[in-house]
Amino acid sequence: MSEIENAPITITVDDIANANQLSLGCPICGNPVERYVTDPNLVPVECADCGTLYHRLCWEQGASKCAMIGCTSKRYKLYAEETSAVLTISTTDLGRERTAPDKTTKKLKEQERQVRDELYGRSIFRIFFDWLLRQIKILD
Ligand SMILES: [Zn+2]
Numbered sequence: 381m382s383e384i385e386n387a388p389i390t391i392t393v394d395d396i397a398n399a400n401q402l403s404l405g406c407p408i409c410g411n412p413v414e415r416y417v418t419d420p421n422l423v424p425v426e427c428a429d430c431g432t433l434y435h436r437l438c439w440e441q442g443a444s445k446c447a448m449i450g451c452t453s454k455r456y457k458l459y460a461e462e463t464s465a466v467l468t469i470s471t472t473d474l475g476r477e478r479t480a481p482d483k484t485t486k487k488l489k490e491q492e493r494q495v496r497d498e499l500y501g502r503s504i505f506r507i508f509f510d511w512l513l514r515q516i517k518i519l520d
């Protein structure tokens with residue numbers, strides 16, 4: 381008797397479609413209503429009264445009312461998944477707690493500012509000096 385360990389798992393496009401499927405068929409077009417769609421027209425919406433699932437475009441083109449017999453609703457809402465938090469992250473979960481800049485940081489920033497001022501000042505001086513040189517050339 382042979383036993384296959386860790387047999388490879390194959391996920392097909394159909395598996396994904398099944399996992400995403402919310403209802404077997406939209407009452408208007410008959411195609412499955414799925415979550416996680418990229419086409420905004422295919423976003424799942426539900427009748428506000430009976431909860432029947434539709435594609436958004438199908439509801440809007442289907443006389444803008446519920447197609448279910450006995451339901452007269454003209455309102456729909458976007459289908460929403462459970463909205464409770466699946467993961468909560470606090471600052472302590474992050475690698476480093478956020479603290480006020482320490483003295484070293486302040487000193488570095490001060491140095492940076494001084495260097496920048498120096499460079500800026502020098503460049504202004506340089507412009508003036510170049511201008512002065514040009515004046516001298518003209519006079520020469
Ligand atoms: Zn549809």
Ligand SMILES: [Zn+2]
Nearest residue numbers: 427430446451
């Ligand atoms: Zn309805």
